[in-house]
Amino acid sequence: MTDALVLGLGALAVLVFLIAIRIPIAYAMILVGGVGTMMLNGPALVLSQLKTLAYGQFSIYDLSVVPMFVLMGAIASKIGLSQALFRGANAWLGWMRGGTAMAAIAGCAGFGAVCGSSLATASTMGKVALPELRRYNYSGALATGTLAAGGVLGILIPPSVVLIIYAVIVEANIVTMFMAAFLPGILAVVMFLLTIAVYVAIKPASGPKGGVASSTEFVEATVGMIPVLVIFGLVIGGIYFGFFNPTPAAAVGVFLVLFFGLVQRKLSRTDFVAALKETAGTSGMIYLIILGAELLKIFMSRVGLPQETAAWIAGSGLEPMTVLIILLIALIFLGCLMDSLSMILLVIPFFWPVLVEINGGIYQGADGAGFGMSTDDLKIWFGILALIVVELGLITPPVGMNVFVISSLARDTPMIETFKGVVPFFGAEVLRVILLVSFPAITLWLPQVLR
Amino acid sequence: MPDETQQGGSGLAGAASLVITAWALLGGLLLLAVVGVNMVSIIGSIFGKPFPGDFELTEMGVAVAVFAFLPYCQLVGANVSADIFTSGASKRTIAFFTLLGSLVALGFASLLIWRMYFGMLDQKEYDYTTTILQIPHWIAFIPILVSLALLAVAAVVTLLRDASALAKG
Numbered sequence: 215m216t217d218a219l220v221l222g223l224g225a226l227a228v229l230v231f232l233i234a235i236r237i238p239i240a241y242a243m244i245l246v247g248g249v250g251t252m253m254l255n256g257p258a259l260v261l262s263q264l265k266t267l268a269y270g271q272f273s274i275y276d277l278s279v280v281p282m283f284v285l286m287g288a289i290a291s292k293i294g295l296s297q298a299l300f301r302g303a304n305a306w307l308g309w310m311r312g313g314t315a316m317a318a319i320a321g322c323a324g325f326g327a328v329c330g331s332s333l334a335t336a337s338t339m340g341k342v343a344l345p346e347l348r349r350y351n352y353s354g355a356l357a358t359g360t361l362a363a364g365g366v367l368g369i370l371i372p373p374s375v376v377l378i379i380y381a382v383i384v385e386a387n388i389v390t391m392f393m394a395a396f397l398p399g400i401l402a403v404v405m406f407l408l409t410i411a412v413y414v415a416i417k418p419a420s421g422p423k424g425g426v427a428s429s430t431e432f433v434e435a436t437v438g439m440i441p442v443l444v445i446f447g448l449v450i451g452g453i454y455f456g457f458f459n460p461t462p463a464a465a466v467g468v469f470l471v472l473f474f475g476l477v478q479r480k481l482s483r484t485d486f487v488a489a490l491k492e493t494a495g496t497s498g499m500i501y502l503i504i505l506g507a508e509l510l511k512i513f514m515s516r517v518g519l520p521q522e523t524a525a526w527i528a529g530s531g532l533e534p535m536t537v538l539i540i541l542l543i544a545l546i547f548l549g550c551l552m553d554s555l556s557m558i559l560l561v562i563p564f565f566w567p568v569l570v571e572i573n574g575g576i577y578q579g580a581d582g583a584g585f586g587m588s589t590d591d592l593k594i595w596f597g598i599l600a601l602i603v604v605e606l607g608l609i610t611p612p613v614g615m616n617v618f619v620i621s622s623l624a625r626d627t628p629m630i631e632t633f634k635g636v637v638p639f640f641g642a643e644v645l646r647v648i649l650l651v652s653f654p655a656i657t658l659w660l661p662q663v664l665r
Numbered sequence: 666m667p668d669e670t671q672q673g674g675s676g677l678a679g680a681a682s683l684v685i686t687a688w689a690l691l692g693g694l695l696l697l698a699v700v701g702v703n704m705v706s707i708i709g710s711i712f713g714k715p716f717p718g719d720f721e722l723t724e725m726g727v728a729v730a731v732f733a734f735l736p737y738c739q740l741v742g743a744n745v746s747a748d749i750f751t752s753g754a755s756k757r758t759i760a761f762f763t764l765l766g767s768l769v770a771l772g773f774a775s776l777l778i779w780r781m782y783f784g785m786l787d788q789k790e791y792d793y794t795t796t797i798l799q800i801p802h803w804i805a806f807i808p809i810l811v812s813l814a815l816l817a818v819a820a821v822v823t824l825l826r827d828a829s830a831l832a833k834g
Binding site for chain 2: 233234235236237238239240241242244245261264265266268269272273274275277278281282285458461462465466468469487490491493494495496497498499501502503551552553555556612613
């Protein structure tokens with residue numbers, strides 16, 4: 215092993231230590247990346263890079279969609295879209311056994327279509343749906359479990375901030391990634407609905423039928439979903455069909471949520487200021503991690519750690535599928551300890567070169583490739599798989615953030631009940647990952663058709 | 666979730682918090698302005714009059730806005746950390762760890778003020794401008810340096826807060 219590699223491994227250990235003692239992940243990466251490169255090549259290089267590195271990173275055009283989608287989601291959660299969605303979905307599904315929980319899932323999916331964050335989706339829909347679920351005597355486990363799991367749809371259904379960041383790291387096309395996420399997202403919704411159906415079939419008392427909506431109520435509730443359909447259709451539809459690039463599309467999204475909020479008089483000044491503050495906190499946090507990840511990447515590729523790891527695993531004789539499964543399990547495990555965004559930024563620069571190496575290089579076509587698909591397709595497929603598994607950390611102990619958020623809204627249900635309620639949905643997610651791994655076409659078909 | 670009550674405080678720290686929050690809100694308005702530029706560009710291209718330079722205005726605007734968000738992130742503790750490993754530690758120990766975090770933030774802000782000031786001078790000396798609208802890049806560095814100075818202030822505020830928590834035990 216070379217001295218550089220030893221330095222790289224040592225730096226990795228220090229990084230883990232710093233993260234473990236609550237140094238913000240972004241600053242831990244900045245510190246280790248910066249100091250590491252200084253130790254390797256002397257301070258002059260880093261000092262001169264720092265003159266423009268941060269400005270360069272923050273002005274990457276592809277990333278400009280991130281704060282806009284964050285702002286769009288922040289405003290969307292203040293203007294009553296979630297009520298309208300839930301009411302509409304409940305008019306359609308509420309008459310069934312477990313129907314109100316299904317409506318909550320459908321509402322989460324709809325809200326996920328205008329918001330790229332899991333936590334925001336869980337808390338916004340939770341506030342709306344939990345009182346209704348209680349009114350219909352749903353069991354605490356099913357009600358809270360449904361909403362904690364449903365929140366994951368916020369990230370899985372485009373727009374998704376984590377997916378944008380992934381695309382920027384591996385240099386994939388954001389539009390293609392958004393297309394690829396669509397069918398797996400729909401699959402998640404269908405499987406969650408089926409999960410509820412099975413759950414209430416086994417435990418009928420946990421999810422009683424709601425009333426049938428009157429025809430006026432039905433029409434009114436359905437009409438109420440139109441704003442979300444318009445926003446999703448114009449923003450994501452516009453991206454899919456190539457009307458505009460993601461950034462202008464996100465701008466349209468911000469404009470539309472502001473427009474609906476102001477026209478329906480649902481956006482107060484306090485809400486607006488709160489939305490701006492939320493955007494500031496979230497976007498600043500994301501960009502700082504991006505800067506840290508860049509500094510770390512510069513250091514790590516100088517010591518050659520990702521390349522060495524990739525060569526080592528590729529030479530180990532493991533089957534490509536075995537390696538993929540190991541990486542996905544590692545992501546699930548790490549996702550239980552860390553938030554998904556920092557994890558994607560931290561580990562994808564290590565994991566992706568491994569997969570490229572195994573597949574046969576960056577320009578590998580489908581013929582003779584390790585995974586039987588071109589590296590470009592692998593990039594898309596792995597991105598979607600990674601997105602799903604890192605999000606599983608949101609609903610598993612010890613740091614299931616979605617569960618925490620829902621628990622804080624439903625204080626009468628013990629958190630352990632919520633974790634129990636989440637288990638069937640977790641099972642559905644694992645099944646979905648198996649399906650997506652076995653049939654890459656579910657992910658890759660739509661981008662091929664629309665391209 | 667950042668605790669809103671942490672923002673207040675008396676005297677200098679309270680005043681600093683207000684300025685930092687206001688600066689972040691200005692950044693938010695700048696982001697909205699970027700949204701506006703993109704809307705104008707879309708509407709313009711529908712009527713066959715595309716707005717040149719929307720790309721570079723977006724890049725520059727978002728960069729300046731994001732820098733303006735950084736002090737606020739430090740102030741309200743929006744920068745994510747992994748709390749799971751130390752969830753059993755005493756309040757004192759945790760206050761010590763967050764104090765270390767504030768120190769790193771302070772060091773980072775000071776280093777970047779120094780380096781990006783020279784970065785600005787470089788941009789000025791070599792006359793770097795955006796491609797289409799010919800906006801000099803160094804202009805963007807002025808609000809960015811203000812943001813970094815406020816980030817240093819925010820780090821001092823959180824540092825003092827952590828230190829007093831540590832002293833109280």
